[in-house]
Amino acid sequence: MHVVVVPAGEASLTLHDIDVAPLGDTGVDAGAVQVRTSAVVPAADLAALVHERESAAEPPRWVWSDTAALYPPLLAEGVSVARCWDLRLCHTILRTSALTADSTLATAPPSGWDEARVASPVQDGLFDLAPSVPLDPVAEMRRQREALAGATALDGSSASARLGLLLAAESAGALVAAEMTFAGVPWDAAEHDRILADALGPRPSAGFRPSLLEAKLAEVREALGVDDLNPDSPAELLRQLRSAGLAVASTRSWELRGVEHPAIKPLLEYKKLSRLLTANGWHWLDTWVADGRFRPVYVPGGVVTGRWASDGGGALQLPHQVRGAVRADPGWTLVVADAAQLEPRILAAMSGDEAMARAGQAADMYEGMVATGAVETRQQAKYGMLGAMYGGTQGESGRMLPRITKAYPQALALVEHAARAGERGQVVSTWLGRSSPLPGGAWRAAQEAAADQEATAADQDRARGLARGWGRFTRNFVVQGTAAEWALCWMALLRLRLRALDGPAVPGAAPRPAGGPHLAFFLHDEVMVHSPAGQADEVARIVEETAAEAGRLLFTDARVEFRVTVATVRSYADAKGVATDLPLPALENDLEGDAEV
Structure with missing residues (x-):
């Protein structure tokens, strides 16, 4: 009905x-x-x-x-x-x-x-x-x-x-x-204030920088030999760096890390602290935390791949520095779970690649790839797979790509097919049927200009670059979008199991999402359940069972196991081993230089 x-x-x-x-x-x-x-x-x-x-x-x-x-x-x-x-x-x-x-x-x-x-x-x-x-x-x-x-x-x-x-x-x-x-994320505002004070110095008056941030800026100015510098202005900072003889093309942190100069270390530290102040500083705390809860605004399907976005609070970019402020209520605990190597497992299941599926039966899929002889080390497996899925052709990811292609030909054929479709301006779809958008007018105009009889070499280079860029987007779209589908199914199954664990609704009782074990936070392939301490073990078991069930729901015949790492903690900062397989900084550098769309 x-x-x-x-x-x-x-x-x-x-x-x-x-x-x-x-x-x-x-x-x-x-x-x-x-x-x-x-x-x-x-x-x-x-x-x-x-x-x-x-x-x-x-x-x-x-x-x-x-x-x-x-x-x-x-x-x-x-x-x-x-x-x-x-x-x-x-x-x-x-x-x-x-x-x-x-x-x-x-x-x-x-x-x-x-x-x-x-x-x-x-x-x-x-x-x-x-x-x-x-x-x-x-x-x-x-x-x-x-x-x-x-x-x-x-x-x-x-x-x-x-x-x-x-x-x-x-x-x-x-x-x-x-x-x-x-329901909100349980949040200790006093602990958040302490974290900020330790990192930045005591809360300053409006319009002033915290003392430790100001001290770090003084180090940068001294190293550059300037009395006045606004490091929050990329144009001014770039001009001052070049005046100091540094041949930099931008002020991006990944580029600055490769530069030898006394100003670089304090500058990178300043940028890190400044991001914390801007994104999750005292103003954020005053705005988004009330009555012991952080209540972000989620936007399901807010990204074209089906991933969620956030329309307030920056929930999907919660930095590690402030996770210590996420604390369970007295008598409650946090059950935090992260899907291990989700996108490689998704690729194995989608492609039906038997060799990759065998690697995906391991608790750590990257170690499983090492065990099958595809690569020698876990790091090589991680670089190779992320490079394959995101289109990295430079650095370590590019060096590993031929070995990954040889070891897992069906898996690589799937993403290559998606990439070629994107380069032709065609649509690709996820496992369940969400389709990618078509490239925009500038993309189409560039391709038409390159096909003209009077096209210049510059026209053709621009068209090829845009085509490759869109191909990198569609290459990852099919995997990332299907991973988002798995995560949706996981949360849907987990939510229903938690409702059943909470028992039947009782008129006049606390609303169900906060009256018993309930989902409190979600980040792409990671969930947090706020649970009464006495039910934490059962909740952890349900989290693991529903992750496996979501895999079977999407891929009935796949031999890949969808495993999650579960931690039961009082503070989010103590969830060791969770969310450990994000791209490494060096890999991000490989991809950033390779994937301008």
Whole structure:
């Protein structure tokens, strides 16, 4: 059973109970939507009605225009839902997926469903949406189910099941995002202040730099022999560095690290401290932390690959320096889990490369690659795989690429195929069916100029460079996007298991996302559960089980194991061994010089 929620005025709404036919592979009724009953109810009664329906033996799937607008007010009333269908998020995927390119939804002129959401995710009103034209959720649900029923893969087979899984996972992710914002990340403001004071000096008066930051700046000025320097102005800093005889092309930290001069070390230290002050300093603390909670605003699907973005608080760029301020409540603990070598495992499963799949059965996939003889060291495996997935051809990543290609030909063929498609300006898709955007007008204009009979060598070089750059984007799109799909499925499964662990909802009790073990933080392939200490072991087991289940859900026949590293800690800073496989600085240098798009 599905229930469509439709605003019907300033103080009322309509609830449509609808039947949705199974998708199937054939049949004119596949995915059909039939309204069974309809009722107009006061908006003030929505929370009670939702709670009543959620308490039934078989709760419905709620269908609404925008989870970020409609769900937070329900959470504020102490009501949560198990499942939903977010029409706006699903519309975006179906509108751009190559699997539904011929559907009525994809070929229709732009509508209100294509407009950016206007409502704030944290608001007082239920329906503060302002599209240019009224939206009809029932009609949109019909269009979406029709598009799903006709979803077709490149080989002509039905892609309804895969794409349907993506839409369900995307909608579940919207529920997770709203619940995590509502519950918040447990945050010790006093500890954060102490961390800042230790690193920067005591909190300064408005308009002044902290004392330790000012002292570091004095070292830079002295080393450069200047009395006045604003290091926060890239243009001025570059001019002063060149005046000191340093042949630098930019003020980027990775370039400065290769320069020998007494000013460089304190300058790099200044830049690091300045980033901390700007991104997570006292102003950030005053703005985003209240009542012992940091409540960032997540944007599911905010990146074209399907990764999340953040619309406030910078949750997806939380630096290690301040993670000590993330502390569980008394009697509670943090269960922090990170997917080990997620993208290489995703590539192995997608490509069906048997040799890479064997390496992926190891707890540490990079060590598994060493064990199979593909490379000699774990570092070589890491450089080689990240270079292959991100298009690195220079430095250590480029040197390892031929060995990785020889060891895992099917895996490398998959990303190479995606890269060549991008170079031709074609669309590529993730495992479940999210498709990449087409390159922009400047890209197309450059290719047309290069194809002209009067094209110059400069025209052709520019076109080739842009084509290679877009190829690097599509190369990684298929892997990173599929990894995002796995993470969505992981969180969706984990969320439902945690709800079951929390027990049935009780009217008048604390809202479910904060009343028991609940997801508190998510970062690409890492999750944090805030759990009562007595349930931490069971939560850790559920985290591991749902990670493996998410792998089986996406890749039913794959032999790759999706493992997670789990740490149960009081402070986020103590989650040792978690998030240890980010690209190394030297590899970032290889890729940065290779991947200007």
